[in-house]
Amino acid sequence: MKIFIAAATLALGLASVGMAAEVKGFVEDSACAAKPAMANNAQCAKSCIKRGDSAVLVTAEGKVYKVANQDKITSHAGETVTVTGSIKDDTITIEDVK
Secondary structure (H helix, E strand, C coil): CHHHHHHHHHHHHHHHHHCEEEEEEEEEEHHHHCCHHHCCCHHHHHHHHHCCCCEEEECCCCCEEEECCHHHCHHHCCCEEEEEEEEECCEEEEEEEC
């Protein structure tokens, strides 16, 4: 029984470590993220996010992540950043932005 508990504890501990992620991408507004012509347009991203559009993180491969805690990312509109956080489905909850 002790071996089972130790194994279960180890497995759960490793599972929680695996949930943390580091993602590099461009902070863009959700409306323009789907438009290839607007990719990496810093001026547009800043303007649209300032007027209230949601910020998203777009990777170099084109993967778009929604951001659960907008307050952590909006000041980085139009910048390429590396974020650390947890990902569930296509949404990232940011812990740190570099």
